[in-house]
Amino acid sequence: MEQKYVPSEYGKPRFNCPSCAAFSAQDWYEYVEGDYGQLQFERYLREVTGEEKHFNHIVNGFYSNNVFAMSMCASCEKPSFWVKGQLVYPQTSPVPSPHSDMPEEIKKLYEEASSIVMVSHRASVAILRLAVEKLLPELGAKKDTIDKMIGELVSKGLPESIQKALDSLRVIGNNAVHPGKIDLEGEDGFEVALSLFNLLNFVVEKMITEKNKINEIYSLIPKGMKKRIESRDGVFLDGK
Numbered sequence: 001m002e003q004k005y006v007p008s009e010y011g012k013p014r015f016n017c018p019s020c021a022a023f024s025a026q027d028w029y030e031y032v033e034g035d036y037g038q039l040q041f042e043r044y045l046r047e048v049t050g051e052e053k054h055f056n057h058i059v060n061g062f063y064s065n066n067v068f069a070m071s072m073c074a075s076c077e078k079p080s081f082w083v084k085g086q087l088v089y090p091q092t093s094p095v096p097s098p099h100s101d102m103p104e105e106i107k108k109l110y111e112e113a114s115s116i117v118m119v120s121h122r123a124s125v126a127i128l129r130l131a132v133e134k135l136l137p138e139l140g141a142k143k144d145t146i147d148k149m150i151g152e153l154v155s156k157g158l159p160e161s162i163q164k165a166l167d168s169l170r171v172i173g174n175n176a177v178h179p180g181k182i183d184l185e186g187e188d189g190f191e192v193a194l195s196l197f198n199l200l201n202f203v204v205e206k207m208i209t210e211k212n213k214i215n216e217i218y219s220l221i222p223k224g225m226k227k228r229i230e231s232r233d234g235v236f237l238d239g240k
């Protein structure tokens with residue numbers, strides 16, 4: 001059985017360690033104003049956040065004006081570093097960053113899936129499926145089941161490679177929710193999950209980034225020419 005995942009959070013006494021993924025106790029060390037070494041930490045904060053001022057508020061009982069804090073995992077004894085209540089080290093996931101053109105709502109789900117992939121492949125894959133469900137209307141499908149939305153886009157000429165990427169995300173995602181024939185445990189499951197992150201980025205590259213680039217170039221064509229293109233019916237194929 002998979003244990004419940006508790007994300008790392010500033011000031012919490014126990015969570016799943018970003019280094020070893022174990023659910024373990026955390027020892028906290030804070031550097032508050034006036035502490036030895038504060039100057040170095042202030043410089044560090046400036047580099048990381050670009051801000052000069054520190055704010056005086058409390059998160060989970062810890063002062064977060066403290067510039068810098070460290071939590072030490074009782075299980076692997078590795079430190080995590082926090083600046084202004086935000087985890088800055090270690091980078092928590094081997095998953096590639098979300099595509100820069102990924103719509104915001106989908107990016108959030110992608111990052112959530114990425115943050116838990118080391119703990120549960122299945123949960124991660126299930127969230128990716130949800131991300132696809134949110135992405136399809138952005139690609140021009142009418143809101144419906146994922147299956148139907150992909151079908152609609154296929155009928156509008158969706159390239160086969162994109163259809164296959166989307167269906168992989170859909171079917172393997174379903175499998176994560178209702179366990180079936182695809183094994184998502186162990187090393188292999190991790191590889192599958194990782195591939196799905198790449199597929200989602202691939203879909204965004206093809207369906208959003210490349211389309212935008214082409215539309216940008218196309219918008220340079222004068223209006224009159226565009227009208228001729230639109231009413232061409234195959235006549236002006238080589239621009240003659």
Ligand SMILES: [Zn+2]
Pocket residue numbers: 017018019020021022024073074075076077078
């Ligand atoms: Zn650890």
